[in-house]
Amino acid sequence: MIGRSSHDPERDAALYVSGEMRQAERGRFESHLLGCDDCWREVSLGRRGRGMVEITREIAPPGLRDDVRAAISVAPVPTRVPRRLVLVAAVVSVLAVSIFGAAQIRSRQQPPPIAAALAAARTETLTARGPSEQPAPDLSSQGLELVMGERVDLAGLASDAFMYRNTAGEAVLLFVSRTTFPVAHDATSQALGVNGWTAQSDGMTLVCGDRPMNYLVIAHDPSLVGLVENGLVSEPTPS
Amino acid sequence: MGAMDLVYNIARRMVPRLEDAQDLVQETYLAAFAAWVKGRKPDRVEPWLATICLNLARSRYRRESRRPQEVSMEFAQDVADISDPEREALASLDAAALRRAMWTLGEGQRVALALVDISGLSTSEAAKAMGTPRGTVLSRLHRGRRSLARLLGDQVREREA
Numbered sequence: 001m002i003g004r005s006s007h008d009p010e011r012d013a014a015l016y017v018s019g020e021m022r023q024a025e026r027g028r029f030e031s032h033l034l035g036c037d038d039c040w041r042e043v044s045l046g047r048r049g050r051g052m053v054e055i056t057r058e059i060a061p062p063g064l065r066d067d068v069r070a071a072i073s074v075a076p077v078p079t080r081v082p083r084r085l086v087l088v089a090a091v092v093s094v095l096a097v098s099i100f101g102a103a104q105i106r107s108r109q110q111p112p113p114i115a116a117a118l119a120a121a122r123t124e125t126l127t128a129r130g131p132s133e134q135p136a137p138d139l140s141s142q143g144l145e146l147v148m149g150e151r152v153d154l155a156g157l158a159s160d161a162f163m164y165r166n167t168a169g170e171a172v173l174l175f176v177s178r179t180t181f182p183v184a185h186d187a188t189s190q191a192l193g194v195n196g197w198t199a200q201s202d203g204m205t206l207v208c209g210d211r212p213m214n215y216l217v218i219a220h221d222p223s224l225v226g227l228v229e230n231g232l233v234s235e236p237t238p239s
Numbered sequence: 240m241g242a243m244d245l246v247y248n249i250a251r252r253m254v255p256r257l258e259d260a261q262d263l264v265q266e267t268y269l270a271a272f273a274a275w276v277k278g279r280k281p282d283r284v285e286p287w288l289a290t291i292c293l294n295l296a297r298s299r300y301r302r303e304s305r306r307p308q309e310v311s312m313e314f315a316q317d318v319a320d321i322s323d324p325e326r327e328a329l330a331s332l333d334a335a336a337l338r339r340a341m342w343t344l345g346e347g348q349r350v351a352l353a354l355v356d357i358s359g360l361s362t363s364e365a366a367k368a369m370g371t372p373r374g375t376v377l378s379r380l381h382r383g384r385r386s387l388a389r390l391l392g393d394q395v396r397e398r399e400a
Contacts, residue, residue: 010378014381017384018355018362018377020361045388045389046381046385047384048384048387049383049385049391052390053341053383053387054356055334056341056357058251058338059244059247060243061247061261064261064264064265065243067265068264071269072268
């Protein structure tokens with residue numbers, strides 16, 4: 001049946017219910033269904049069963065994601081990896097995000113610390129190396145609530161990372177480091193008298209500056225990035 | 240469905256204990272990490288992770304775990320009062336009870352359902368991950384669906400009797 005030599009209700013029902021019949025084949029099968037009790041029954045059962053299976057779908061526990069990240073971050077790196085630790089760290093960071101299905105990040109075009117920061121922003125996850133060294137800037141005046149603050153390793157670049165959310169729940173990440181952040185691919189210079197740059201990557205906006213401290217802000221929504229910058233300007237310079 | 244959820248759902252249907260499933264997810268990612276660093280770059284991450292997860296489960300857990308205990312059909316008692324047949328019965332089924340019911344299926348059927356109906360892989364991708372011909376996957380898929388559907392039908396009839 002349906003382009004095959006034999007009538008096979010099970011196979012046809014499996015293909016049909018799985019949505020794997022081509023349009024023409026599906027049309028022929030649907031016509032056939034009207035006159036074939038066997039196929040009708042199998043399709044009915046298949047649909048009902050698929051509906052039951054879909055109910056059982058689960059979401060991975062939030063803690064599991066962190067556990068896996070932690071395990072990967074301390075996993076021994078195979079010997080074929082480049083020896084320089086900075087590169088190793090970059091590979092780990094980029095890989096961890098890639099495997100987590102963080103879409104097709106084009107991070108390889110970015111300097112490793114930027115790629116790692118982008119990855120953290122995309123996944124809204126920080127792999128902590130400890131508590132942040134500096135206090136989190138208070139951005140409540142900008143309508144941003146601090147969600148977490150951690151010490152992180154951006155592919156060899158030590159940084160504090162602070163995640164904020166606005167009232168709509170949208171996240172923005174602020175990285176603060178004693179080290180200057182590398183310039184992102186295709187970045188343009190800031191026009192506000194600050195030695196920094198702005199860039200777009202993977203649908204996210206990045207802004208980097210060095211006053212009042214070395215910072216890098218990343219968010220999907222450019223206005224959130226602006227809010228953080230405004231908040232930093234009004235914040236007292238950390239000692 | 241994200242890759243982590245995909246692996247978790249497969250793991251949950253490969254090993255009965257929640258803790259073992261979480262360990263399996265972690266081992267899957269560590270194995271993927273090692274392979275990735277060595278230069279393995281799959282076209283699609285999801286089927287690749289599914290394959291790693293299945294292989295690990297088979298090699299490590301099958302020996303250790305006893306065969307999953309048969310789950311009684313008592314999950315039918317979890318069904319709320321049903322006045323209208325199929326749709327309401329389906330909506331009223333408890334997901335946890337259905338998960339237990341999936342353990343009444345053979346491993347092949349359970350894995351096929353997990354890969355295709357839960358994780359969204361194509362039957363070709365599932366066949367590759369399972370190391371079986373596509374026709375076998377189609378057969379297992381349909382028979383697994385049908386077994387669960389008949390369970391539901393039995394419940395409905397019992398309720399209506």
